[in-house]
Amino acid sequence: MTTTLAGGRAARRQTMRRIRPRRSPATILLIALWAGAAGVLWLWWHNTPSIADNNSRILNAGRITGLLAGYLMALVVLQMARVPALERRVGSDRVARWHAMSGRYTICLVVAHVFLTMWGYALQAGKSLGDIVQQTIDSINQLPDMGKAAIGTGLLFLIGLVSIGGVRRRMPYDAWYHIHLMTYAAVFLTFWHQITTGNDFAVEPTAKTVWYGLYGTVTALVIWYRILTPIRLNLRHRMFVEAVIEETPGVVSVLIGGRKLHRMGAEAGQFFRWRFLAPGMRFSSHPYSLSAAPRPDMLRITVKAIGDHSARLRELTPGTKVWAEGPYGAMTAQRRSRGKVLLVAGGVGITPMRALFETLPGAAGDITLLYRANSTQDLALWDELAAIADERGARLMYAVNSPDGERPDISADSLRRKMPDIDKHDVFMCGPNGFAQSVYEALRGAGVPARRIHHESFEM
Amino acid sequence: MRKSHPIRRVVLATAATVSGVVLLLSLKPASDPGAAAAAGGAAPQQTAAAQESAQGGAQAAASGTVTGDAAQTQYGAVQVRLTVNNGKITKAEAVQAPKGGQSDRITADAVPKLNQEAVAAQGADIDAVSGATYTSGGYKQSLQSALDKVKAAEPAEGSSQGSGDGSGGAQITRTVTGKAVQTQYGPVQVRITVSGGKITEAEAVQAPSGGTSSQKTELAVPKLNQAAVAAGSADIDSVSGATYTSTGYQQSLQSALDQAGG
Numbered sequence: 001m002t003t004t005l006a007g008g009r010a011a012r013r014q015t016m017r018r019i020r021p022r023r024s025p026a027t028i029l030l031i032a033l034w035a036g037a038a039g040v041l042w043l044w045w046h047n048t049p050s051i052a053d054n055n056s057r058i059l060n061a062g063r064i065t066g067l068l069a070g071y072l073m074a075l076v077v078l079q080m081a082r083v084p085a086l087e088r089r090v091g092s093d094r095v096a097r098w099h100a101m102s103g104r105y106t107i108c109l110v111v112a113h114v115f116l117t118m119w120g121y122a123l124q125a126g127k128s129l130g131d132i133v134q135q136t137i138d139s140i141n142q143l144p145d146m147g148k149a150a151i152g153t154g155l156l157f158l159i160g161l162v163s164i165g166g167v168r169r170r171m172p173y174d175a176w177y178h179i180h181l182m183t184y185a186a187v188f189l190t191f192w193h194q195i196t197t198g199n200d201f202a203v204e205p206t207a208k209t210v211w212y213g214l215y216g217t218v219t220a221l222v223i224w225y226r227i228l229t230p231i232r233l234n235l236r237h238r239m240f241v242e243a244v245i246e247e248t249p250g251v252v253s254v255l256i257g258g259r260k261l262h263r264m265g266a267e268a269g270q271f272f273r274w275r276f277l278a279p280g281m282r283f284s285s286h287p288y289s290l291s292a293a294p295r296p297d298m299l300r301i302t303v304k305a306i307g308d309h310s311a312r313l314r315e316l317t318p319g320t321k322v323w324a325e326g327p328y329g330a331m332t333a334q335r336r337s338r339g340k341v342l343l344v345a346g347g348v349g350i351t352p353m354r355a356l357f358e359t360l361p362g363a364a365g366d367i368t369l370l371y372r373a374n375s376t377q378d379l380a381l382w383d384e385l386a387a388i389a390d391e392r393g394a395r396l397m398y399a400v401n402s403p404d405g406e407r408p409d410i411s412a413d414s415l416r417r418k419m420p421d422i423d424k425h426d427v428f429m430c431g432p433n434g435f436a437q438s439v440y441e442a443l444r445g446a447g448v449p450a451r452r453i454h455h456e457s458f459e460m
Numbered sequence: 461m462r463k464s465h466p467i468r469r470v471v472l473a474t475a476a477t478v479s480g481v482v483l484l485l486s487l488k489p490a491s492d493p494g495a496a497a498a499a500g501g502a503a504p505q506q507t508a509a510a511q512e513s514a515q516g517g518a519q520a521a522a523s524g525t526v527t528g529d530a531a532q533t534q535y536g537a538v539q540v541r542l543t544v545n546n547g548k549i550t551k552a553e554a555v556q557a558p559k560g561g562q563s564d565r566i567t568a569d570a571v572p573k574l575n576q577e578a579v580a581a582q583g584a585d586i587d588a589v590s591g592a593t594y595t596s597g598g599y600k601q602s603l604q605s606a607l608d609k610v611k612a613a614e615p616a617e618g619s620s621q622g623s624g625d626g627s628g629g630a631q632i633t634r635t636v637t638g639k640a641v642q643t644q645y646g647p648v649q650v651r652i653t654v655s656g657g658k659i660t661e662a663e664a665v666q667a668p669s670g671g672t673s674s675q676k677t678e679l680a681v682p683k684l685n686q687a688a689v690a691a692g693s694a695d696i697d698s699v700s701g702a703t704y705t706s707t708g709y710q711q712s713l714q715s716a717l718d719q720a721g722g
Contacts, residue, residue, distance in 0.1 A: 041484065044484075045484070045488075048488060050488060050489050050490060051485060051488040051489075051490065052490050052535070057485050060485055060488075061481050061485060064481050064484060064485075065481070101469075105473060108474075109477075124670070125670060126565065142644075142645065143672055195701075196701065197672045199672070199675050201701065205700065208700075208701075
């Protein structure tokens, strides 16, 4: 079989490496995040001598929510700056969830900030809550940089609107993505009013410097990791489509050639964001996992036709240029803490598992792969997996629906029966959310500690 | 991969944020405990200026103008200036009073009454104006400090010379008001007291107010006053975050200096 990439020298060398677990820096980053928020609140506390009446209570609530929103806004952008520490160590999926969560929260804070501040100003001017719209118009006309801020806020609300689950699912991914990119404009536009009208920054030159520092750092990181790093990567490796191969009905592998591909630092279990420079595809990039350990002259992704983009992959012609960004993803060998590993794949979730199955360090009998699919015809890459299992002395199991459509039994009991020492394993999982959720519960029931179940999910 | 509970998370985040903000707001005292100290800290420039004018005015305190220390209230500072002629208060005015929104109305209502009372009572024993308790309190405090200064300068009464706005003759201490300069956020007008060719005191009789402008005025004007006294000219730095006000201030200050010189 021409697609077989097993048995590469690089892959074999990887299987001999020592197990060196690395902890995710998530805890430290979360502590830093909360410390920053506390610092922002301290700034407000420090600059506010007293609060006498309801009017100043409302205004100060507006100030607090505004300061927090300004702080979080910078972090929301930072989370999408593709910083390697976040993408490869915390995990792209987890960071994306943080991004979604803090994005939603920031928009709520912005709503509260606008409402409270305008209400407070209206009261200060001797008007009532009913005049809040007029007060908003007045403030936009009179205060510095408020026009910009108003446009930016409008953009933020639009972006928030299209990111609501129901709306997002009804939109083409590309449209959603490009609207989402306007976040940069929105953040830029809303930044200036923070500095010019923000009481705390007017009073405290140090605070202003820190704020410029925060936004400046984030801007630099975005430019470096989202623009310059990919340009350098692609100029250096010059990737192109070498061949497209149908694995099983609806599942294709794309072989990608290029220069010195082993120097990209990609590991089994990671993915790239791929952009194929073919008509109709060049404007969208999609994350696909490597389905084999990288070789100096070749990478491979294996994709199931689910959406527009993945369906069109089969029509790629050899020679098409490829623009890739990565490697991203933290579900690699460094997540593992002990000798034995169980890999669980659901459907096309086999791709990163296939690469890990080939390269995870371990002696014979240490590695087990459980592959779940609808039928034996859907077991993509099966021949390769069998060959690897043979060579490494690893275990390979599959679970498919019975001919009458009944689902296989994956429960705590069945897992323990098959693998009496399952609680001594690290488990790597990849598959649809529902599947992953049920396997997770079965594993926990079988005695596997939560911290040793490693899962990557891109569903929000 | 714990189960996510979106609704629970929303409720928790909302509750935590709202209660956090409410807690912070309620922990802040209603009146500023540091206000007395802050007033003390902010006052030196005014005190120094006032004293300088008292002395620099060639022992002129018994006749002339004396400005009391600024008294902080929770709505802003109150500062009283007295015009004294032969030991009698002939005029009282507030050079600083709370501004912005509601405060504008209260100030407009209360200050003239307090001025009248001060002249009538010839002392600090005046009644508070109802509806303007804080302003009245601050006014009394600043009035008292001005009176104290008059008293301190009393021994020199014999050799006093007349001074004050438009009193003509050989003025040693002169108060000149520059023209009002329009800025994007409102007019700025500077008044300076010149003594022996030096600016001994500078103050803004008009400055932007309302909303953020009030905060900025409070922040910038004292600094500009100080800078004007220190520089002795209109060549002063802008206060960052209050560029428009600073520019207006410089222009009005220049016009006041032109008048004083001519």
